[in-house]
Every structure is written in structure tokens, then in C-alpha cells.
Amino acid sequence: MFAQEMFGRFIKLNPHHLIWMGVVVSIGITEIIVFIMSTHFHGRITRDYVITGTLTAFIVSLLVLSVVIHFVSKLRESEERFRRVFDSAPIGMLIVDQGREIVKTNEAFCAMLGYVEKELLGRTLDDITYTEDMEKSQEASRELLGGKTPRYHMEKRYLKKNGEMLWVKLTATAIHERNGKVLYGLGMTEDLTERVENEKKIRFLAHYDELTELPNRTLLKKLLNKAVLYAQRHRTTMALLFIDLDYFKRINDSLGYDSGDQLLQDVADRLLKAIRKSDCVARLAEEEMTHVLSRLGGDEFILLLQNISNILDAGKVSRRILKDVAKPFVIGGREVFITASIGISSFPSDGKDADELLKNADVAMYQAKEKGRNCYQFYSKAMNATALELLTLEQKLHKAMEQQEFVLYYQPKLDALDQRIIGLEALVRWQNAEIGFISPTQFIPLAEESGLIIPIGEWILHAACLQNKAWQDAGFKNMKVAVNLSARQFDQPDLIQTITRALDNARLEIKLRLF
Secondary structure, three states, X not given: OHHHHHHHHHHOOOHHHHXXXXXXXXXXXXXXXXXXXXXXXXOOOOHHHHHHHHHHHHHXXXXXXXXXXXXXXXXXXXXXXXXXXXXXXXXXXXXXXXXXXXXXXXXXXXXXXXXXXXXXXXXXXXXXXXXXXXXXXXXXXXXXHOOOOOEEEEEEEEEOOOOOEEEEEEEEEEEEOOOOOEEXXXXXXXXXXXXXXXXXHHHHHHHEOOOOOOEOHHHHHHHHHHHHHHHHHHOOEEEEEEEEEOOHHHHHHHHOHHHHHHHHHHHHHHHHHHOOHHHHXXXXXXXXXXXXXXXXXXXXXXXEEEEEOOOHHHHHHHXXXXXXXXXXXXXXXXXXXXXXXEEEEEEOOOOOOHHHHHHHHHHHHHHHHHOOOOOEEEOOHHHHHHHHHHHHHHHHHHHHOOOOOEEEEEXXXXXXXXXXXXXXXXXXXXXXXXOEEEOHHHHHHHXXXXXXXXXXXXXXXXXXXXXXXXXXXXXXXXXXXXXXXXXXXXXXXXXXXXXXXXXXXXXXXXXXXOO
């Protein structure tokens, strides 16, 4: 037994040896007394003296033997108490030697880590310590076993047999020999898993919305203040989108609060998908400033757009959000429709701090409500006018195809040496009946954003091929016409088929040219 070993080393003898030593000592004492008597009373000793001396020696030997047996009994009682306390302790206990090898564990410690004792004996502390805590654990145990400190306390992580991490509170104390040298280290561990999990949950609830798991108002204010400092230092533009669901109360009143909560979760998921993947990660590091979506409370959400190139980008994101939120949700097996109103404030034009930006975005959101809902409004009147102009332009763009308002212009391509025309570039222009001529720099970005660039690009291909065929039929052979393609067109899986259809429709010969 480990405790027996400890106490045996303490007195330098095995308890069983002590009993035999007592017997030997008793016999020796008897012999000594008889020898003394025979020497001292030589020639004068009588039979009675011999008997008396022998009895005296025997009685003394019995007394010595009884003292030894009593000492051994007390030693065994102490050992048994130590063993019972160690093994039945409700906290995990382990003992390590000077090499930091485990020489004894109790049941509670084994249960914590999922081992049986024989699997731990002979292993070092490093074998069961979480990698990130290895260095501090090694340093603390070296100081303890080296006699530099009598005890230490720390919170550390062990690795369980199944690979899981276990948080513990460790109190370690040194066990000394009589000469003061440290013999062993005794560790007492308390499982902190539940406490750590509770603390983690408390921290989460302090900064995140429990329903949607988005940053809450508290964390938003911290992130917003940090974003303002970042924008001031780097002179960048940022925008705040205040998103409020229209008539959400009707959902709660008609379908119940559980359905309302489910709708809020689904809206949060859809908002995250409506913005770029990188937009929905909340980071505190300045070098990783990005966009943040949070739930302000109730049916209100805030989207913080940081380091944007133009405030009009906030309008693009808003249109995307309005479009996605307006799609039907399925709640409890039935389709539910809802819309949103969005107010936009920007830094630095609409506010110099977090509170002012939030307040002005809220004002703009209510302006969107007054405009009829399912729309967005900038806090700035000038920006509202620009946004309205873009919205009107987008609406007219949808009708431009059917009203045949697009026309192609052909820009000559000249040979630099002899100024001979060697080809043409097809350029699309938009002539609207109400507005007049509209620059490509205005409508091409809108077409890209809305997806209308796909049908417009296909029309350009067909029109350019037909015109090329007409020129060839008129005698202009080998006429080359270049057509610009949008990046979104290259994403279309049927791009080759689209080009082939345009050539076939115009009855142009297909020639493959390798570069």
C-alpha cells in the first residue's frame, strides 16, 4: 500500500519487521539480564536468584514487545485512516513522485477522467494535461517538488480518456520526509465543468440574444463604438441599417408567441444569408473589422456596414434584404408573409457616435413606415432623393426590354499603322421615352445587381450577330464585331449555348480561333 510505504519510509522500517525486532529485543534483554546476574553474583548465585532474574528479564521483554505491538497497531490504524480518507474523498486526489509520475489516485479522480487507476499509474502529469496548460503546470509542479513553494492553487484543464477537456481547480501540496526533503506531491482536484459552462452561458447571455444568438444591444453598442473609432482613425465610411418587421404584432396575436419566435429566428437566418458571408461575423479585433448583424429587441434588427466604399452600397444591401424578407416563410406548416422597413444612417454625415447613429437610423426607419412600409429610407434627404432616383431607374429598366428602348452603337477599331477599320465594338445604349438618354455608367450597375444583365446581354449578342450578318450580305466581308460580356454571364452554365444560338439565328459561320 502506498500509505504503508510512506510511513515505512518515514521510520525507515517495515511494520512487520518492527514486530520481529521486538521479539529479538525481548530475547536479547532476557539474555543480558541473566548474564549480568551470573557475572555479578558469580560463586554466590543461588537457584532462586536465577529464577527471579529470568522472570524479571521475561517481564521486561514482554513490556518492550507490547510497546512495539502497540506502536505497529497505531501505525496501521493511521495508515487505514489515510487510505479511507484518500479513497473515499469526494474530490479527485492523486500523488506524484519527484519525476511527476503518478503513483496513486483515488476513485473520484479516476471517475473524473474516465480511467481506472492502473491505467494512470506510471504516467506523467503531462500525459493528462491539456496542451495549452502544459507550460504553467510544469512550472508549478517543479517549484512544488523542488521545495520552492509548499503549495499552489490553479485552474487548469485535463484531458479525459475519451479526449474531452475537463476544467478543474487544483490544489497541490508537498509531502516531506523528516529531514524536510520533498518526497511526493499531493494534488486535490475539484471538477469545474459545470461552473465554467454556467459562466460561459452567463457571458453569452450578457452579449448575445438568446433567441437568435445574434449580438444583442449591449454588444452592439461596444462594436458600434469601436467601429466609430476605426472609421475616424482610418477615415472610412460606415452605415447603420435599422430593420423593423412590418405588422409583426399580427403574427403574435394570430399564431401565438411560439410562432412569432420561430419567425424571428427564420428572419435572422434569412438576413444573414442576404448579406455576404463575411458580413455576419462579429469580431472585436480592429484589424478584422467587418459587418455585424444584431437583434436590438422585439422585431428590430441592426445591420452595421463597416468600411464601405459608398453610402449607396447600403441601399443595395437594403434592396436585397427587402426582397429576401418578402419571400414566404413556413411556420407551423403554413405560409406566412411579412415585409420590413429599413432606416439608414451613415458615419460621419449622420452622426458622430453610436447613440446618434442609432437614433437617426430609427428616425429614418419611421420615415420608411410613413412611406408605406416595405421600403428603405436614408436619414439624409439628399440620399433619399438619390435612392428614389435609383429605384425609379430600376423599375424602368425592367420595362426597357419589352419596350425596345435599347439600341446598339458600333465603335470602329482602327489599325494604328494605316488607319484602316479592322473591326467594331458593340456598345449598348438606353433611350428612355420619359428620361431620355441614360448613360451606361448609370444602368449597367443596376442591371448587374438586379440580374437583368443576363437577358440584356443575350439581346446584345443576338442584335450584334444580326447586324454583322446584314453587313456581310451588303458586301462587307470578314467584318469582326466585339461584344462585351458581363462577369455574371460567365457564371451562366449555358453561356456557350447562348452564343451558339445567337450565331445560328443570324446564320453566321462559326469559326474557332485558338489563342
